Amino acid sequence: xxxKLLLLQFCAHLLADFVFxxxxxxxxxxxxxxxxxxxxxxxxVWGCAYFLALDFNFLLVSFFIAILxxxxxxxxxxxxxxxxxxSFFFTDQVFHLLVIISACWFYIQTSGLxxxxxxxxxxxxxxxxxxxxxxxxxxxxxxxxxxxxxxxPDEKGTESEDISLPNAGKLIGIVERTLALSLILINQFAAxxxxxxxxxxxxxxxxxxxxxxxVGTLLSFAIATLCGILINMILVSV
Numbered sequence: 001x002x003x004k005l006l007l008l009q010f011c012a013h014l015l016a017d018f019v020f021x022x023x024x025x026x027x028x029x030x031x032x033x034x035x036x037x038x039x040x041x042x043x044x045v046w047g048c049a050y051f052l053a054l055d056f057n058f059l060l061v062s063f064f065i066a067i068l069x070x071x072x073x074x075x076x077x078x079x080x081x082x083x084x085x086x087s088f089f090f091t092d093q094v095f096h097l098l099v100i101i102s103a104c105w106f107y108i109q110t111s112g113l114x115x116x117x118x119x120x121x122x123x124x125x126x127x128x129x130x131x132x133x134x135x136x137x138x139x140x141x142x143x144x145x146x147x148x149x150x151x152x153p154d155e156k157g158t159e160s161e162d163i164s165l166p167n168a169g170k171l172i173g174i175v176e177r178t179l180a181l182s183l184i185l186i187n188q189f190a191a192x193x194x195x196x197x198x199x200x201x202x203x204x205x206x207x208x209x210x211x212x213x214x215v216g217t218l219l220s221f222a223i224a225t226l227c228g229i230l231i232n233m234i235l236v237s238v
Contacts, residue, residue: 011128012048018136033078054115133177177224184228
């Protein structure tokens with residue numbers, strides 16, 4: 001029961017923090033330590049946490065998760081304004097995950113899981129994996145670039161012949177991770193290698209942008225591979 005609740009709440013976190021939180025809301029949270037964007041995101045987190053628990057009795061615990069999520073976001077905004085140029089993304093995410101783990105453990109120990117709609121652990125695991133490989137993975141890769149001081153093509157400036165279609169890279173990343181994860185789940189690891197080779201040949205050009213694409217590709221497939229391995233481990237154990 002604990003594993004299922006953890007997976008459901010992790011899925012809720014991905015939806016609330018990456019999918020349902022738009023760019024306007026994210027930008028609004030950077031302007032002030034506390035804003036209407038923080039408050040709006042609080043209700044999104046609360047709604048996702050409560051609904052995806054599939055348990056009517058989870059209301060107070062989901063509220064607790066949302067409150068601590070709000071405190072974490074406000075702290076992140078305050079620190080970002082105080083230490084300009086520093087990224088607290090991964091610290092913030094670790095805090096949220098620790099809150100989710102603690103809340104789920106407490107709820108299972110005190111109340112147990114009484115779901116109004118049955119969903120198998122296998123289904124939740126696979127769905128969560130595919131959600132992670134979509135928009136959340138794009139944002140994680142972006143912050144990994146920032147953490148290692150790797151500028152994006154826009155930051156470096158691009159020549160006219162190197163200009164790409166708007167958001168094309170994001171879509172390519174989502175498609176390649178979805179395809180890679182699907183192949184890994186059916187144990188076709190060799191096919192994943194062929195995709196990486198094909199993409200490398202198509203984008204082969206020795207310049208800074210090609211290095212950026214290569215690093216992004218490797219990170220993208222690393223996330224998909226790690227997700228696939230973890231999903232297979234969970235599917236085998238249940």
